[in-house]
Amino acid sequence: MTVTFIIPPSGFLLDARVFPSLGVLKVAAVLEAQGLAVDVLDLSGVSDVSGAVRAHVTASPSDVYGLTATSPQMPASAAIADQLHALVPGVRVILGGPHVTLMQASARQEIKRGEPSRACLAMTDLAKRFDVLVCGDGEHAIASALLPDAAGIIDGDDPKSGMFLTSDELGELPLAARHLIDLSSYHYTVDGVRAHSLIGQLGCPMGCAFCGGRRSPFLRKIRMRSTEAVISEMRSIYETYGTRGFMFLDDELNVNRQFMDLLAAMVRLQDDVGVEFRMRGFLKAELITDPMAQAMYAAGFRQVLVGFESGSERILANIQKRANQADNTRAIDTLHAHGLAVKALMSLGHPGESDETIEDTRSWLLATRPDEFDATIITVYPGTPYYDDAREVTPGIWTYADPKNGDRLHAYPVDHLQDESFYKGIPGQYRSFVFTDALSAEDLCVRRDALEEEVRTALAIPYPVASPEINYEHSMGQR
Amino acid sequence: MTVGFFYMDTGSKESKDVAVCAAALVRSVRRTMPGVEVVHLTDPDTKPIEGIDSVRCVEPEPMAMMRFRHQSRVDGDWLFVDSDVLFQRDVRKVFDHPFDVAVTTRNWKHLRAAPGFTDRMPFNTGVVFSRSRAFWHEALARLGQLPPNAQAFMGHQTVICDMVAEGRYHVRALKGSHYNCPPAMRSTDDFIRGAETVKKAAIVHYKGLGRKAAMLTRIQREAAS
Numbered sequence: 001m002t003v004t005f006i007i008p009p010s011g012f013l014l015d016a017r018v019f020p021s022l023g024v025l026k027v028a029a030v031l032e033a034q035g036l037a038v039d040v041l042d043l044s045g046v047s048d049v050s051g052a053v054r055a056h057v058t059a060s061p062s063d064v065y066g067l068t069a070t071s072p073q074m075p076a077s078a079a080i081a082d083q084l085h086a087l088v089p090g091v092r093v094i095l096g097g098p099h100v101t102l103m104q105a106s107a108r109q110e111i112k113r114g115e116p117s118r119a120c121l122a123m124t125d126l127a128k129r130f131d132v133l134v135c136g137d138g139e140h141a142i143a144s145a146l147l148p149d150a151a152g153i154i155d156g157d158d159p160k161s162g163m164f165l166t167s168d169e170l171g172e173l174p175l176a177a178r179h180l181i182d183l184s185s186y187h188y189t190v191d192g193v194r195a196h197s198l199i200g201q202l203g204c205p206m207g208c209a210f211c212g213g214r215r216s217p218f219l220r221k222i223r224m225r226s227t228e229a230v231i232s233e234m235r236s237i238y239e240t241y242g243t244r245g246f247m248f249l250d251d252e253l254n255v256n257r258q259f260m261d262l263l264a265a266m267v268r269l270q271d272d273v274g275v276e277f278r279m280r281g282f283l284k285a286e287l288i289t290d291p292m293a294q295a296m297y298a299a300g301f302r303q304v305l306v307g308f309e310s311g312s313e314r315i316l317a318n319i320q321k322r323a324n325q326a327d328n329t330r331a332i333d334t335l336h337a338h339g340l341a342v343k344a345l346m347s348l349g350h351p352g353e354s355d356e357t358i359e360d361t362r363s364w365l366l367a368t369r370p371d372e373f374d375a376t377i378i379t380v381y382p383g384t385p386y387y388d389d390a391r392e393v394t395p396g397i398w399t400y401a402d403p404k405n406g407d408r409l410h411a412y413p414v415d416h417l418q419d420e421s422f423y424k425g426i427p428g429q430y431r432s433f434v435f436t437d438a439l440s441a442e443d444l445c446v447r448r449d450a451l452e453e454e455v456r457t458a459l460a461i462p463y464p465v466a467s468p469e470i471n472y473e474h475s476m477g478q479r
Numbered sequence: 480m481t482v483g484f485f486y487m488d489t490g491s492k493e494s495k496d497v498a499v500c501a502a503a504l505v506r507s508v509r510r511t512m513p514g515v516e517v518v519h520l521t522d523p524d525t526k527p528i529e530g531i532d533s534v535r536c537v538e539p540e541p542m543a544m545m546r547f548r549h550q551s552r553v554d555g556d557w558l559f560v561d562s563d564v565l566f567q568r569d570v571r572k573v574f575d576h577p578f579d580v581a582v583t584t585r586n587w588k589h590l591r592a593a594p595g596f597t598d599r600m601p602f603n604t605g606v607v608f609s610r611s612r613a614f615w616h617e618a619l620a621r622l623g624q625l626p627p628n629a630q631a632f633m634g635h636q637t638v639i640c641d642m643v644a645e646g647r648y649h650v651r652a653l654k655g656s657h658y659n660c661p662p663a664m665r666s667t668d669d670f671i672r673g674a675e676t677v678k679k680a681a682i683v684h685y686k687g688l689g690r691k692a693a694m695l696t697r698i699q700r701e702a703a704s
Binding site: 104107108110111112113114115116117118120121123124127152153392394395 | 587589590591628631661663664665666667668669670671672687688689690692693
C-alpha cells in the first residue's frame, strides 16, 4: 500500500510557501516509521492544481490519499477529492486537519444539545465528498482510516478513543517528515535569520469565545512535549537544514509550566552547537513575567506576538480573554523592558463592538506603543463559541449573545466547501462576514482600515511591503 | 378529524425539500390513520402536495399570518401540523377529550433544554389539536400586532404560549415526547447515516435545520426499502 498525503493549495494567500503544514507531515512520519510507502504531494503555491494531481496520479501507485485542510483550504481540498475519485478507481480519500476537527466539535455540540443543525449538515456534506473523516489527532487514527472497511468519522478528538495523544506519546512520536517536501522552497526569517517552524506543545486551555476548538480536546487540552524532545527537534532541524531561526507555533508558549526550563535548555543547545539562534513565538499576556522576558531574550527571542485582541475592557470581558487592559499594558511594558519587540494582534468585530470600543483599542495601542501590530476583523469559525452558541434568530443571520451581558454578534453563513472569501483580507480590501448591533459589516471594514492607518502613522509603523509577509500578517499574525 | 398542514412553495431549494417532506407526511397519515382527510393549507400559486384530499388557499402575506388565517377559517376537529412531521401511530383518540385546543409540550427529556427558551415557550406549535376557530382568530389578531420580524420568527409560538398561559381557553397539554417528538441522534455518524433514536412516538417532528436533512434521509431510506 502506498499512501499519498496532499497539502492543498492556499490560493487565498499571496505566497503559500512560508510554513509547511506540520500536522500532515507528522502523520506521514508515523506511517513511514511503520514501514509503509508514503509520499507527499505538496500543492502549496501550485497554480495548476488539477494538472499536478493528474500528473501524480498517473505516476503513483497510491490508492489511498490523505488530505489536510484548514477551513479556507476546504474548497480546494473538496475539488481535489472529487478529482481523485474521478481519476483513481476504488481510491480512498481521507480528510483530516483543523477544518473537519472543528466542524465535528461543533456537530458534537449540536448532537449533545439535541439540535442537529448547520455543523451536522456540513459534516454530512464532507462525508459525501470524502471516504473517511479523521478528526483530531491523526497519528494513531490513520491506522483505523487505512483499515479495509474504514468509513465515516474516526474521531481522534475524543480523549477516550485511544487515538488521542498523550503528552508522552507526543514526545515519543517521530518528528514531522520534513524530508518529504521541498523545505528549501519555504522561506521565512526571524530577525533576519532563516527560520523553520515547529510545535512544542498542543492545545490552549483558555476559553476565548472567538477561538476555534474551545470544545475540541485536540485544540483545548494541553499536551506537552518534554523539554528534551523539543530541544532534540531544534537540534535536528539545525543539523539537517542549517537553520538557526525557529518559529514556535505553540498556542501559547508560556502556558507551558516548563517554559523557563525550555528557555534554559535553548541557551545550553546554542552553547553546545556554538551558534546563536533566533526565535519567535506567541505569548499569553497575563502570564508574562519579568524573569520570563529576561530568559526569553537570553535564549534568542527578539520579538514575540501577543493576542491582546482589544483595548476595550468590555470587549476583553466579552471575549472571555481573562486578561484585562492593565494586564495587557503590563505585558507590553515588561517585554519592552527586556528588549523584546512586541507585535500586538488585535481584532475587531466582537459582540458589543462599537465606535467606543474601537476607540478604546486605538487609544490603548497609541498609549502602549507596540512595535508592530495587526488588526483583523474576526471570522466566525466552526468550533468557536461564536459559532457553536449562535442561533439563526433571523433567517440567514446567526446571532451569538454574550452569556453575561447579552452583547450580540451577528454572522452571515459561510459555505465552507465553496467560499474562501471569508478569509481575512488585504488592507483596503477587507470583507466582513460579521456585524454587531452598533456597527454594520461595512462599518467594521471602514473602522478597521482607519484604525490601522491612524495607528501606523502615529507609531511610525510602516505597512508590510513584501507580499509573502502581507499574507502572514493577515493570516496567522506571524510576521 | 382532519389533518391540516401549511406549505407554500417559495421557489427555493429548501422549499422543494419541504415539499418532499410534506408528501411523506401525507403518506404517513394514510398509513397510520386510513380514512382521515388531509388538507393542504397554502396560497393560490403553490402546486398541491401529492396525495392530499383537498387544498385551501388564502392570499399571500407573512407565512405565520397565513397559517393562522387558515386555522381561523375552519370548523370541527382539526389537527394542525408542520409539514416536517411524520405520523407513526393513530392519534384520533385525542379528540375523545374535551378542549378548545390541545397543545404539545417541549418537555423533551432526550434533548437538552435551551435555557430561557423552554420557559418562555413551553409548547411547540408544530402539532396542535383544535376545535376552536375563536382561538385562532384571536391568535391571528395578536400576531398581526407584532413587528414583522417577530411575526416571522417565533412570534406565532409566543402568541400561542401567551394565550395558553392566560387561561381563557380550555387547553389540554399533551406530552411532546409522544405527540410532537423531535428525533435525536447519538452522534454525528448517526446523523450522517440517518440513524434516529425515536421509535415509539406517535408523531415525530423533524424541526430545525439539521432534522430536515434527517427526514429526507429517512424518506430516501424508506423509499429504497
